[in-house]
Amino acid sequence: MNLSLTEAAFQRCISRRCGATFAVDEVLTACPKCGHLLDVAYDWDRLPPPKSLAEFEALWADRANPLSFSGVWRFRRLLPFAPPELCVTIGEGQTLLHRADAVARYVGVQPDRLYLQYEGMNPSGSFKDNGMSAAFSHARMVGATTAACASTGNTSASLAIYCAVTRLMRAVIFVGSGKIAYGKLSQALDYGALTLQIAGDFDDAMARVQQVAKQLGIYLVNSVNPFRLEGQKTIMYRVLEALRWEPPDWIVVPGGNLGNSSAFGKAFMELLELGLIRRAPRLAVINAAGANTLYQLYEQQSLRWNRGEPNMTAADRFFGQMDAEGRRASTIASAIEINRPVNLTKCLRALEVCSGVVREVTDQDILDAKAQVGAGGLGCEPASAASVAGAKKLRAEGVIGPNERVVCVLTGHQLKDPNATVAYHTAERTQCEKVLAPYGVTQAPFANRPVAVANDLDEIVRQIQAHSH
Ligand code: F0G
Numbered sequence: 001m002n003l004s005l006t007e008a009a010f011q012r013c014i015s016r017r018c019g020a021t022f023a024v025d026e027v028l029t030a031c032p033k034c035g036h037l038l039d040v041a042y043d044w045d046r047l048p049p050p051k052s053l054a055e056f057e058a059l060w061a062d063r064a065n066p067l068s069f070s071g072v073w074r075f076r077r078l079l080p081f082a083p084p085e086l087c088v089t090i091g092e093g094q095t096l097l098h099r100a101d102a103v104a105r106y107v108g109v110q111p112d113r114l115y116l117q118y119e120g121m122n123p124s125g126s127f128k129d130n131g132m133s134a135a136f137s138h139a140r141m142v143g144a145t146t147a148a149c150a151s152t153g154n155t156s157a158s159l160a161i162y163c164a165v166t167r168l169m170r171a172v173i174f175v176g177s178g179k180i181a182y183g184k185l186s187q188a189l190d191y192g193a194l195t196l197q198i199a200g201d202f203d204d205a206m207a208r209v210q211q212v213a214k215q216l217g218i219y220l221v222n223s224v225n226p227f228r229l230e231g232q233k234t235i236m237y238r239v240l241e242a243l244r245w246e247p248p249d250w251i252v253v254p255g256g257n258l259g260n261s262s263a264f265g266k267a268f269m270e271l272l273e274l275g276l277i278r279r280a281p282r283l284a285v286i287n288a289a290g291a292n293t294l295y296q297l298y299e300q301q302s303l304r305w306n307r308g309e310p311n312m313t314a315a316d317r318f319f320g321q322m323d324a325e326g327r328r329a330s331t332i333a334s335a336i337e338i339n340r341p342v343n344l345t346k347c348l349r350a351l352e353v354c355s356g357v358v359r360e361v362t363d364q365d366i367l368d369a370k371a372q373v374g375a376g377g378l379g380c381e382p383a384s385a386a387s388v389a390g391a392k393k394l395r396a397e398g399v400i401g402p403n404e405r406v407v408c409v410l411t412g413h414q415l416k417d418p419n420a421t422v423a424y425h426t427a428e429r430t431q432c433e434k435v436l437a438p439y440g441v442t443q444a445p446f447a448n449r450p451v452a453v454a455n456d457l458d459e460i461v462r463q464i465q466a467h468s469h
Contacts, residue, residue, distance in 0.1 A: 008046040009081040011038045011226060014346060016308025024081050027142050029210070029224040037346055038226045039266065040081050047080050049274050053245045056237070071095060072133045072234045078270065079230040082137045090165045092129035093234055095121045097242035097407065098378060103388060106372045107406070108395040114406050115248070116388075117239050118378050120413030123165075124187060126381075127235060127260065127411045128158035134231030135221045136162045139169060144219035148172040148212065150205035151222075152256065152335045153184025154412055159221050160191035172218060174198055174205040181334050181381065181417035201328055203340045206257075223259030224342045232263035233270075239407050240277070247281045249404035252394075254386040254411055255285040255294050255358070256336035258343035265350020272353075281407075283354035284400075285347065286361055286390030288331035288383075290439070293318070293339050294347060295360040305348040315344065332363045332420055332439040335383035335412060357399060363439040365389040367424050371446035374421070379414025387411075425449060 011022040013031035020033045024040070031038055050056065056075055059068040067073040067084055071093015076084070097115050104114035119127035132155075139147055147169045149155045156173035163171040171193035175185070179201050188195050198205045206222065213220040223229060240247060247268075253260050261283060268280035287295045296318065297303040303314055322339060329339040341347070350356065361369075363382075369392065370385035387408035394400040414421065423432035427444040436442075453463045 008043045010041055010043075012041040013037075014039050014308070014349065025142055027144075027219060029220055029222075037224065037343065040079070040226045040230050042080060044274065047077075050077050050276070053237075053240060053276050056241065066091075070133065071238055072130050072231050075234045075237045078237065078267075079134065079233060081227065081230065082134075082141055086137055086140050087133075088136045088140060088162065088166055088168070089133055090123050090129070090162060092122050092133045093238065095119050095235075095238060097239055100373075100376050100378070102376045103372055103408075106369070107388060107392045109400065109402050109404065109406055113403060114391070114408070115242075116373070116378060117235065117407055117409045119235065119409060119411050120378070120380060120384075124154070124157045124161040125183075125413035125416055126154040126158065127232065127409070128154045129161075130234055131223065131228035131231040131259065131263070132158040132162050132221065135225050135228040136166070136168070138225075138227035139219045139221070142219070144169060146170045146172060146216075147219045147221050148174065148209055149221045150174040150202060150209040151180070152176075152202050152337060153180040153416070154335060155222065156180075156193065156195070157184050157187035157191070160188045160193035163193065164191040169219070170194070172196070174209045174212075176201040176205050179334060179337065182419060183413075183416040202338050203329065206340070206342065222342065223257055223262070229259055229263040229266060229346075232260055233267035235260070235409065236264050236267040243405075245277070247277055247279060248407045249281060250284060250391070250400055250406040251281045251354070251409065252284040252286060252387040252391045252406060253409045254333070254336050254383050254390075255287050255347070256291070256338045256341065256383065258285070258294065258341040258347035260409070260411070261285045261350050262343045262346035265346070265353045269349075269353045280354045283350060283356040284390055284394055285351070285356060285358045286386040287358065288333045288336050288366065288386060289360040289362045290331035291329035291337050291339055292360040293341055294344065295358045297344070298348070298351065298358045303348065305345075305352040308349075310345055310348050312345075330439070331366075332436070332441065333366050333381075333383035333386060334417070335381060336386065357394065359390045359393050361386055361389040361393060364441045364443065365393070367420065367436075367441055367444070368446055370421070371424060371444075371448075373410065374414060375446065375448075378410060380410040381412040381414065381416040382420050384410040384412050
């Protein structure tokens with residue numbers, strides 16, 4: 001291994017009081033001294049960072065090199081923990097920032113002010129591949145042969161595809177039984193992952209996978225793994241690149257386990273430190289109302305990063321009460337059906353760096369926003385549309401101004417969860433009310449209903465004419 005590199009990159013406890021450091025080739029998911037989360041940190045003096053962000057554009061000319069083609073490793077000078085020969089890529093991060101005028105109208109901002117960062121274009125169809133390429137590279141650095149995760153479906157699809165394509169490791173995935181959308185389950189099965197359906201939900205699966213990883217010495221790729229988040233920083237680099245390195249006013253992202261929001265905050269924190277940007281965008285993290293731990297703690301109870309000393313007693317009290325009342329997460333946006341976000345403290349830091357806000361949106365808001373995104377031609381899964389629903393809410397409150405430039409992150413592809421989409425569009429006609437009603441979704445104002453028609457030429461023509469205005 002390249003020694004100067006492994007010395008200049010290290011792991012560091014995020015707690016200001018502790019701040020313990022560990023070598024980059026140790027396998028850790030929490031600080032062994034105090035239990036807080038870890039960051040990957042860099043001694044930038046020994047790893048000269050780029051002088052300007054425009055340097056990355058030069059790498060577009062070198063696309064025959066798989067690491068320059070990768071939308072993650074193209075930025076490797078900003079996540080320099082792995083020697084290039086060990087970096088794993090399957091072509092992740094070829095994602096685009098789309099101007100979306102129809103969605104802008106829906107949200108209530110000026111037509112050229114709203115952009116969608118479409119992470120559904122990744123090889124496994126979600127943003128997770130950004131982080132998986134980084135975690136997988138670290139797993140390879142430390143010689144892991146089996147990798148595991150708990151998942152609401154996308155992390156597991158991502159781990160499974162990296163294992164299947166590279167053949168470097170075996171995948172063991174934990175999912176809550178009945179808690180994963182079919183598109184995602186089908187990916188894990190097709191890619192050959194050992195798939196354990198736990199009788200419980202994501203929060204149960206997450207607790208179990210950590211125990212099992214420890215007991216069996218399996219490499220854990222959930223976002224408690226600090227290397228995962230290094231890869232997810234690059235989503236923001238690509239947003240900046242698409243905007244000619246001018247930060248937008250807002251980044252709006254769904255919040256589940258809070259890995260993405262944490263990674264975005266770290267990306268901006270480092271770019272500010274390095275003098276590569278002069279201001280960070282504001283960050284809006286959007287919870288589903290049925291899985292709203294962050295909203296409760298941040299907006300209702302004013303839990304703050306507090307210069308690295310968040311009041312964890314308040315958080316512990318919140319979780320204690322949640323357990324005492326037997327409250328479980330419940331939302332049709334199954335990707336973010338999470339009540340115990342493992343990256344809570346890192347997300348608080350991100351909210352501080354980016355003057356953040358947190359909002360909750362209902363499943364009705366989510367599915368309506370999703371239909372608007374789909375009508376605009378990109379399509380996303382329900383959790384992703386929380387970002388658009390959240391932007392609309394913040395605009396209605398006047399927190400987002402009509403002329404502010406807003407980037408909503410679409411985290412997962414439309415085909416991940418066809419059941420939710422079909423249920424919305426067919427709500428009145430079929431038994432699909434059964435899918436929506438338990439989540440409080442009672443209307444489908446933007447439904448594009450299928451037209452039932454007899455197998456008869458005249459009747460078919462009549463229906464087409466009746467629907468062609
Ligand atoms: N959107 C989608 C499509 C997701 O799959 C997830 C998380 C999120 C948003 C939330 O992101 O956890 O970084 O706050 N999915 C995880 C999984 C939990 O297992 O696939 P986060």
